[in-house]
Amino acid sequence: MVDYDAAVAAVQDPNADPILLAKIAYENPEFGANVAVNPRCYPGLKRWIAEFGDERARETLAQYGFTADAFGGPVQDQEAPEQAAQQAAEQQAADAYAAAQPAMAQQTAADQPAADQYAAQPAADQYNAAQPAADQYAAQQPAAQAAFEEPVATNPYGFTAEQALTTTDQMQIAQIAQYAPELRACIARNPNTYPALIEWLGQLGDPAINAALAFRQ
Secondary structure, eight states: OOOHHHHHHHHTOTTOOHHHHHHHHHHOGGGHHHHHHSTTOOHHHHHHHHHHSOHHHHHHHHHTTOOTGGGTSOOSSSOOHHHHHHHHHHHHHHHHHHHHHHHHHHHHHHHHHHHHHHHHSOHHHHHHHHHHHHHHHHHHHHHHHHHOOOOOOOOTTOOOHHHHHHOOOHHHHHHHHHHOGGGHHHHHHOTTSOHHHHHHHHTSOOHHHHHHHHHHO
16 A cells, blocks of 8 residues: 555656556545546546545546546446456447447348359459459558558657557556657557547647547547
8 A cells, every 4th residue: 555655745746657646546545636636647547536536536526527427427346447447448349349230230131142243253253343442442551551650659668659559458558648648649549548538638639649539430
């Protein structure tokens, strides 16, 4: 557990480690209000405090317009902030997959006649039929590549663009957003980034981030 003096120093430090702030909020609830107003308190941690913090912490967040409802509903269980963020992201992905199943099945059924017709063609005809689609795909590739170029990682913590684009670790995603601002556009494209952080990224007004967020639609 973080001792009292260390907690006092951390919540007053504008450059505090966000992970340390999360640990303080979980282990020392009496510091919840102080953690909530620290500029290094990331959106996922505010969401957890708004749901499970003490009354003073919840009232403090409410004054800034942050409530559990504003973050899209309650966290399912009272556990550490990083665990809550991970479970929320996994649940959202599972719900999205389940919701997409009927549409996927319907699309498969609609595509089947065309697939049968393609299979009945001689090999040469199949090649000729597929060529326009292949040409169209090739023509689209340069535009897609031009739309997003991986930024050069300049942060001193060793975070890379590949990590920012692919990691499923919610705490690592939060750390990259805090410590590697040059990789925020990659975080915005990462399908595992949790909703509260996506909302925060959208409020930054950065054209590269906005373009990356549009890619998620």
